[in-house]
Amino acid sequence: MGPPVQLPNHFPPAHSIPNLPGKSGWLRQPRPALLLALLTGALAILGATVMAQVPTHLTIPQPGGVPGLPVMTGIERTSNGVSLTWYGPAGYYQLYQKLGLGNAAWQTVGGLNFSNRATLTGLRSNAFFRVACASPKYTGSQTCTECHAPIHDPQVLTPHAAAFTGSRFISLGGQTNSSCLPCHTVGAGVPTGFVNLSKTPKLAGVQCENCHGPAAVHAANPEDPTMVPRVELAAALCGGCHNAAFVPSSVAAYHPPRYEEWNTSEHRAVDAVVAAKFATNSASIQTCGACHSGTVREALTEDQPLPGAAEAAAVGIACATCHDAHSLYTHTNVLAGVVTNVLANFTFTNSVLGRIYTNQIPSPFASFQPYHTTGAFATNYNPEINLCAQCHNDRGASPADTDFPPHPSGQYNLLLGAVGVIPPGEPTNQPATHAFLEKQCAACHMQTSAYVSPSQPAVSGHSFEMASFNVCATCHGSAVTAMNLASFLEFDINMQVQTVNASLNSWALTKAPVALRTKYGTRAWEYSTPGSLSPGGPGPTAAEQTAPAVPLAIKQARHNLYLVVNDGSHGVHNPLYCLDLLNYANALVQQELHK
Ligand code: HEC
Ligand code: HEC
Ligand code: HEC
Ligand code: HEC
Ligand code: HEC
Ligand code: HEC
Ligand code: HEC
Ligand code: HEC
Ligand code: HEC
Incomplete structure (x- = not known):
């Protein structure tokens, strides 16, 4: 949070705000009480101090x-005012407000502000806001080469760099159609941005400054900490272009709704559970964030300091x-024989493999190596x-776990038939067909279909x-047979799950150590935090699971049981193996029941 921007004292006190509408309506109402507007203009930066702010x-x-x-x-109402957020290129901002339409003058609110938010106290209902920053200065990716060559060189090989020169784009008249330019060039319609191919040839195509904001000032003054370009991980960055709703309907066929899906x-x-945990347990930022948070995962893969709880959430x-915007890595599919993982300066000469994926994905679609x-x-x-198995x-x-059932993320290992307790003598890897x-996971979970009509739009997977x-x-x-x-x-899997569950309950009530039986009833076989099959309260603590002991066979059975239940595919990921895990779980419990 940035420091609150104090209103000058001649502003009316908070209690004079009549009829503030509910928060959700503010942005959408036809005549909102607070209007949002924006303005540009050159601003002199007068010795303002830089505040360390997470934008x-x-x-x-x-x-x-x-x-x-x-x-x-x-724009959000706070208990005694309003909190505003904005987003834009690197640099200082000036917030303005105007009290009422008419001839009221724009007044600056606070000084130059390096953060992207302000909290104002004491407001009138008819206030308008706008935020301004120094006029943007675009330069084109060529300027970045000097210092960022390892990023520049592979980036220009991505389809992004060719977004203005594709033959289809040209034949559709995109190069001269102003409704196409914002997403196929740099800064179209904005001062110093793309105008046309002869005036601004260096700004054609999707480049660095689409994703990082205008950066000419940074390129000229790389030491200026206030002008370091944005590094944005949020999907709204890509969603500004990969967004079917923003595209003229005549070209809907080429623009699948990736962001929307x-x-x-x-x-x-x-x-939400994980986000709450970040706030209360800082170790979880790393342990849970590695798979649950985009910002944490980015910090980990780039060996950067971990973000705090709010940023992690x-x-x-x-x-x-999932995508590597600079395409530093290119992968062919392992199923085609080879995995290629090459750093910068790689040109796509791997066509001998028969299949090339240039889709800016840092990991392959398929692999067979066990991974935990x-x-x-x-x-x-x-x-x-x-890629999917990364998380x-x-x-x-492990069957030795006592606190929680297997996390609901074991899809990869089940697909490979390489997790769970299997009968002695069986092979330890039993991959499903x-x-x-x-494309393994993506084959089933990212099926696509082409655009047919407005009522049958493209599906991007x-x-x-x-x-x-x-x-x-x-x-x-x-498809129907499948x-x-x-x-x-x-149906089969559910029957088996119920059978194993019933056997375990029966073990809990008849064979579990008396202390556990009395205290936990049917939950005596469970984990300390039981899984979905045993709602209603906690299970035995770790100490109780050791003494009086829960036998290994019971621990193995519950492990198998929850692996299959928590996988979520009802067996499809590996039909025969899942049935095998459940059958063996039942055999293990039966063995304990007949002791
Ligand atoms: C003269 C050298 C130089 C040029 C030219 C240059 N940069 Fe940089 N860039 C740097 C340096 C040095 C940093 C690190 C600044 C810092 O962290 O304080 C940096 C940082 C960045 C960052 C932020 C990295 C981060 O981790 O926060 C981005 C994004 C970036 N540059 C993009 C660009 C783009 C886009 C261009 C071309 C328009 C460009 N740069 C041109 C030197 C340069
Ligand atoms: C300024 C608009 C814009 C932004 C921002 C943008 N893209 Fe793109 N992207 C495009 C355009 C246009 C194409 C099509 C280029 C072509 O094929 O001519 C494209 C193509 C791609 C492709 C390749 C598709 C293919 O057919 O091979 C991938 C992958 C991609 N974008 C991912 C991303 C990701 C990830 C982000 C955010 C980090 C992003 N894009 C941000 C406009 C954008
Ligand atoms: C809102 C941003 C946006 C606008 C506006 C836009 N495009 Fe695109 N365009 C994209 C993105 C993003 C892609 C990549 C699509 C994807 O996700 O696969 C793309 C891809 C394309 C492709 C496919 C690339 C290829 O080589 O086959 C064509 C053709 C195209 N656009 C033409 C146009 C034309 C013509 C217009 C204007 C009438 C236009 N686009 C307007 C964002 C946009
Ligand atoms: C399609 C959007 C997109 C384009 C185009 C793009 N970047 Fe990035 N850039 C990102 C994203 C997203 C990140 C953060 C994630 C990452 O590092 O991959 C990033 C990170 C960076 C960083 C931070 C450090 C690093 O190495 O990750 C620098 C520096 C940078 N980009 C410079 C550039 C330059 C220079 C270009 C042009 C040659 C460029 N980017 C083109 C999206 C883009
Ligand atoms: C969970 C991982 C994941 C996330 C998140 C993700 N993608 Fe993808 N994306 C993929 C995979 C995998 C493919 C390739 C699918 C295939 O080829 O069957 C893909 C394909 C694409 C393609 C087409 C590439 C090509 O070569 O045809 C574009 C463009 C794209 N994604 C953009 C986006 C955008 C924009 C977002 C965010 C709104 C996004 N993706 C989020 C995994 C992801
Ligand atoms: C190896 C990656 C990974 C790690 C580490 C991880 N998770 Fe998950 N988690 C996942 C995946 C993947 C899912 C989604 C599985 C699904 O819904 O089928 C998930 C789902 C969840 C869910 C939702 C369950 C539901 O039923 O909707 C919660 C809650 C959760 N994880 C909490 C945590 C906590 C807390 C931690 C840290 C102690 C953590 N996770 C660590 C990958 C991980
Ligand atoms: C960076 C980690 C990560 C990657 C990579 C990833 N996922 Fe996930 N996935 C998660 C997490 C975490 C959740 C659970 C989110 C939640 O419950 O809030 C999830 C949820 C899902 C769900 C929804 C599960 C449910 O219970 O409804 C599906 C389906 C899924 N992922 C498929 C995929 C596929 C397919 C890929 C590869 C293209 C993939 N994921 C890549 C982390 C990841
Ligand atoms: C590459 C061929 C292939 C594809 C594609 C495929 N399957 Fe299978 N499927 C098999 C084979 C072979 C088996 C037999 C079990 C095994 O070998 O793992 C099987 C088994 C099954 C079973 C268990 C019932 C039985 O007959 O043994 C189900 C259910 C199933 N598949 C559903 C699906 C669904 C749903 C899809 C699509 C999402 C799908 N399959 C796609 C080859 C395939
Ligand atoms: C043969 C097709 C197929 C393959 C391959 C496949 N899945 Fe699935 N997956 C399914 C089916 C079918 C379901 C059950 C979907 C449902 O009931 O909505 C499912 C369910 C899931 C779920 C739970 C979704 C939910 O709503 O609870 C996740 C998560 C998931 N798969 C991830 C993956 C991952 C990750 C991979 C690769 C390691 C993968 N799947 C490979 C077909 C497949």
Whole structure:
């Protein structure tokens, strides 16, 4: 939070604000009580001191990426005033307000402000705000080469750099159509931004300054700490362009709704339970944030200091968490034979492999190496593992665990049939045939379809849901057959889950040590924090699970049981293996019941 910007004393006291509408209505009402506006203009920076501020994130997508001029992103009523947030390029801001329409003059509010927010106390209902910053100065990515060559060189090989010169873009007349330029060039419509190919040839295509804001002043004065360009991880950055709603309907076919779909997925934000944990347990910022927070994961992969709790909770699994905007890494699929993982200056000569993925993804789609993230991130991180499995892995869940059932993230390990307790003599790796799909998780969870009509828009796969059975048809005959198979399997799995659960309950009531039985009833077999099968209260503590002992066989059975339940695919990830895990779990409990 920035320091509150104090209002000059001649401003009316807070109690004179009549009829402030509810917070949610403020931005959308046709005649809001507080209007938001913005203005540019050169501002002299008069010796203001730089305050160490974490800038707020871009929360509302802006066509073109980081806006060249500041935009108001939020206005919220506080107990005695109003809190404003804005977002824009690096530099100082000046906040203005005007009390009433008419001829009232714009008045500065506070001094030059380096932060992206202000809290004002004492306001009238008819106040208008605008925020200004120094006029933007764009320069083009060529200027950045000198100092950022390791980023510049591979970046120019991405489709971004060619966004203005694609043959389809040209044939659609995009180069001269002002409604196309904001997302296919740098700074179109903004001072010093793209005008046309002959006047501003260096600003064609998507470049550094789309994602980092105008940076000519920084390039000329790299030592100036106030002009260090934005590094934005929030999805709204990419969502400013990868957004079907911002595009003329005539070209909807080329613009799948990636941001919109992502925004419906669970990846869109940090889980509320996890966010609360960040605030109360700072160790969790690292341990849970590695998979749950975009900002934490970024800090870990780049070996930077970890963010604080608020910043850790601010960004979920965003575009830049999965995609490598600079394309420093390029991967071909391991299933095609080889994994290529090459640093800067790599040119795409790997076509001999038959398949090239240039989609700015730092890890392959598929891998077969067992992977569990436990302990220190640095020793565990392995970009050669399937992108999704970076997080969707079992975290080293073990039958010896006493506190929690396996985390609901074991999909990769189950797909490979490499987690859980199996009957002696069976192989320790039993990958599903489904693991051999060329794109593994993405094959089923990121199915796409092309644009047909406004009522049948493109599907980009970025909801990450198993939203269609079409992919199954190649092997199972038809989508409908596969869907039916999946529901038979779900029925089967549920039956088995109930059987194992009932056996465990029966063990708890008849065979568990008396102390546990009396204290916990059917929960005597459970973890200290029981899983979804045993609602209603805690289970035995770690000490109680050791003495009086819960037998190893019971611990193994509950481990298998919850691996399958918490995986969430009702067996589809590895049908035969999941059934095997449950059968063996039941056998283990039966053995204890008949002791
Ligand atoms: C003359 C050298 C130089 C040039 C040219 C230059 N930069 Fe930088 N850039 C730096 C230095 C040095 C830093 C580190 C500044 C700091 O952290 O205080 C930096 C930092 C950055 C950062 C922030 C990095 C972070 O971790 O916060 C971004 C983004 C960036 N530059 C983008 C650009 C872009 C875009 C251009 C071209 C328009 C550019 N730079 C041109 C030297 C340069
Ligand atoms: C200024 C607008 C803009 C921003 C901001 C932007 N993109 Fe793009 N992106 C484009 C355009 C335009 C293309 C299509 C280029 C082409 O194929 O001609 C594209 C293409 C891509 C592609 C390649 C698609 C392909 O077919 O291979 C990926 C991946 C991508 N963007 C990811 C991102 C991510 C991740 C971010 C945020 C970090 C982002 N983009 C931000 C405009 C943008
Ligand atoms: C809101 C930003 C935005 C606007 C406005 C926009 N585009 Fe795009 N365009 C993109 C992005 C982002 C992509 C990459 C699509 C993706 O996610 O795969 C793209 C991709 C394309 C592609 C596919 C690239 C290729 O080489 O096949 C074409 C063609 C295209 N745009 C044409 C246009 C035209 C013509 C207009 C204007 C009528 C336009 N776009 C307006 C953002 C935009
Ligand atoms: C499509 C959006 C996009 C484009 C284009 C882009 N960047 Fe970035 N940049 C990002 C994102 C997102 C991050 C933070 C995540 C990361 O480091 O990958 C970042 C991080 C950085 C950093 C911080 C340190 C680092 O190495 O990660 C620098 C410096 C930087 N970019 C410079 C540049 C330069 C120079 C260019 C142009 C040659 C450029 N970027 C093009 C999105 C972009
Ligand atoms: C190895 C990566 C990873 C780590 C580390 C991790 N999680 Fe998760 N977590 C996931 C994934 C992936 C999911 C989503 C699985 C699903 O919903 O099927 C998830 C789901 C959750 C959920 C939602 C469960 C639900 O039923 O919706 C909570 C709560 C959660 N994790 C808490 C935590 C806490 C607390 C920590 C730290 C102690 C943590 N996680 C550490 C990967 C991880
Ligand atoms: C959880 C990881 C993940 C997140 C988050 C994510 N993507 Fe993707 N994205 C992927 C994968 C994986 C693919 C490739 C899918 C395929 O080829 O089947 C992809 C494909 C794409 C492509 C097309 C690339 C190509 O070569 O055709 C674009 C463009 C893109 N994503 C943009 C975005 C944007 C914009 C966001 C944020 C709104 C985003 N992605 C969020 C994983 C992710
Ligand atoms: C950086 C870590 C990370 C990566 C990479 C990642 N996920 Fe996730 N995923 C999560 C977390 C954390 C959650 C749970 C979010 C929550 O509950 O708030 C989740 C949730 C999901 C869910 C929703 C689960 C539910 O219970 O509804 C699906 C489906 C999913 N991810 C699929 C994928 C796929 C497919 C990929 C690869 C393309 C992928 N994820 C990559 C961390 C990740
Ligand atoms: C053969 C297709 C297929 C493959 C491959 C696949 N999944 Fe799934 N997945 C499914 C199906 C079907 C479901 C059940 C979906 C449902 O019930 O909505 C599912 C469920 C999930 C869920 C739980 C979703 C929820 O709503 O609770 C997550 C998370 C998930 N998968 C992640 C992954 C990851 C990560 C991978 C790769 C390691 C993967 N899946 C591979 C088909 C697949
Ligand atoms: C690459 C071919 C292939 C694809 C694609 C595929 N499957 Fe399978 N599936 C198999 C094979 C082979 C088996 C037999 C079990 C095994 O080998 O793991 C199987 C088994 C199953 C089973 C267990 C029932 C049985 O007959 O044994 C279900 C349910 C299932 N698949 C559902 C799906 C669904 C749903 C999809 C799409 C999301 C899908 N499959 C995609 C090959 C495939």
